[in-house]
Amino acid sequence: MKLFWKLFCSMVSVSILACAVGGFVLIDGQFRAALEQEMEVLRGENDMLRYALFMEAEGRVLSGREELEELTDQAVRQYMDASLPSFDKRDARFRYLFRRLRRTVGVIVENVAEELAASDFVPVAFELGFGDGGDLPAISVQTAGASLTVTGKVDRVDGWLKDGRLYLRVVDYKSGKKAFDLGDVRHGLNIQMLLYLFTLEREGGALFGREIVPAGVLYLPARDVLVSQPRGIDEARLRAALDRELRRSGMVLGEPEVLRAMEHSALESPRFLPLTLGRDGSIAKGVATAAELGKLSRYVDRLLEKIACELRDGNIDADPCGRSEEDSACTYCEFASACHFMDGEGGDRMELIRPVTPAEFWSQIDTTIEEERI
Numbered sequence: 001m002k003l004f005w006k007l008f009c010s011m012v013s014v015s016i017l018a019c020a021v022g023g024f025v026l027i028d029g030q031f032r033a034a035l036e037q038e039m040e041v042l043r044g045e046n047d048m049l050r051y052a053l054f055m056e057a058e059g060r061v062l063s064g065r066e067e068l069e070e071l072t073d074q075a076v077r078q079y080m081d082a083s084l085p086s087f088d089k090r091d092a093r094f095r096y097l098f099r100r101l102r103r104t105v106g107v108i109v110e111n112v113a114e115e116l117a118a119s120d121f122v123p124v125a126f127e128l129g130f131g132d133g134g135d136l137p138a139i140s141v142q143t144a145g146a147s148l149t150v151t152g153k154v155d156r157v158d159g160w161l162k163d164g165r166l167y168l169r170v171v172d173y174k175s176g177k178k179a180f181d182l183g184d185v186r187h188g189l190n191i192q193m194l195l196y197l198f199t200l201e202r203e204g205g206a207l208f209g210r211e212i213v214p215a216g217v218l219y220l221p222a223r224d225v226l227v228s229q230p231r232g233i234d235e236a237r238l239r240a241a242l243d244r245e246l247r248r249s250g251m252v253l254g255e256p257e258v259l260r261a262m263e264h265s266a267l268e269s270p271r272f273l274p275l276t277l278g279r280d281g282s283i284a285k286g287v288a289t290a291a292e293l294g295k296l297s298r299y300v301d302r303l304l305e306k307i308a309c310e311l312r313d314g315n316i317d318a319d320p321c322g323r324s325e326e327d328s329a330c331t332y333c334e335f336a337s338a339c340h341f342m343d344g345e346g347g348d349r350m351e352l353i354r355p356v357t358p359a360e361f362w363s364q365i366d367t368t369i370e371e372e373r374i
Ligand code: SF4
Pocket: 318, 319, 320, 329, 330, 333, 334, 335, 336, 339, 340, 341
C-alpha cells in the first residue's frame, strides 16, 4: 500500500508539474520511460531496506561501521540477485538512481544500528502479521449487527524484558513525510499503529509468552535524506542535521526507566526518540502515561465500533477531512469525479484537521470516554 501511494504521488506530482507548464497533462514517451525507471527503483526500496535491517539486527554484534557497510552491501547484492538480475544491462540513469538508493539505505541502516546500540530494546519481530495467516489473529470488532475485521502487518516490533513483563513498541518505516500526529488520531485517522500496539497488548502474550506492556509507537523516516548544509561542514554538525531528518515521530510510554531503556540518553538529550524537553528538563511532548495509553486503547476500540456501525448502516456521506484544500482526503481520491464534493459549495464542508496540543488531545479523549461511558 505504501508503495502504491508513493508511486501514485510520483505520478500526481509529475502531472501537476506538466499542467503548470503547459496547461495540459503532457508526459511524452521519453519522460514516461524515465518515470518508470524511477518507479522500478522505488519499488525495491522498502524490500531492500527491510532486508538490510533484518540482516543487521539478526543478533550479530557489529564491530564497526565497516562491518555494517559490508553487511548492507551484502544485503543489497542479495536483493539485486533476486530482484534485479539484469542490473548491468540497465541504462545509466537507472544505475544512478539505484546507487542513490543504496546510499540512502546505508544512511538509514547506520542510523538504526546506532539507535539499537544506544537502547536496551531489541527487535523481537519483523513483518509481524495480524490475520490472513499472520502471527496474530486479525483485529476484530463485534457490535450490534456489525462486525469489522482489520488485517495488516507491522514492520518491526522491539521489546524490552523487565521484571517478567515484556515492554513492546511498534515501529513503522515511513518512506513519505508522514508523521504521527495527535490531530489525525483525534479524527480517527492513521490509527493503525495504535491498533496494532493495543492488539499486541491483548493477544501478544500467547506469542511471546510474557505479559505485554504497550510501550509506544514510532514512525521511522526511511526516505531519501537530503541535507542542505554549507560545504566543509564538520562531521558532528552534519550528523546533527541528519539526525533531525531521521528523528522518529510517535508516542512512547513516559516512564523514566522505560525511556532510558529505549534510548540511554532519552532524559538528557534524546537523539532518536520524538521527545521534546522543556527548559526544566521535563518532557513536554511525545509521551503518554500508562493510564493515558489505557484510555487511548478504549478510544480506538470505540472508533472501530463506530466505523463498523457506519458501514452496517450504509453511511457513504461525502464527509471528508483535511488540513487544507490541497492536503485532504479528496486530494488523491479515486471517486472524486463521481461524488462531486465541492468544499464550501452548497452543504459541502470539509472538516479541518487542526493542530492539537497534548493537553487538548487528552482532554478530548477524557470527554469522549466520559460521554460515551466507554
Ligand atoms: S472526493 Fe468525495 S468520496 Fe473522495 S474523499 Fe472527497 S468527499 Fe470522499
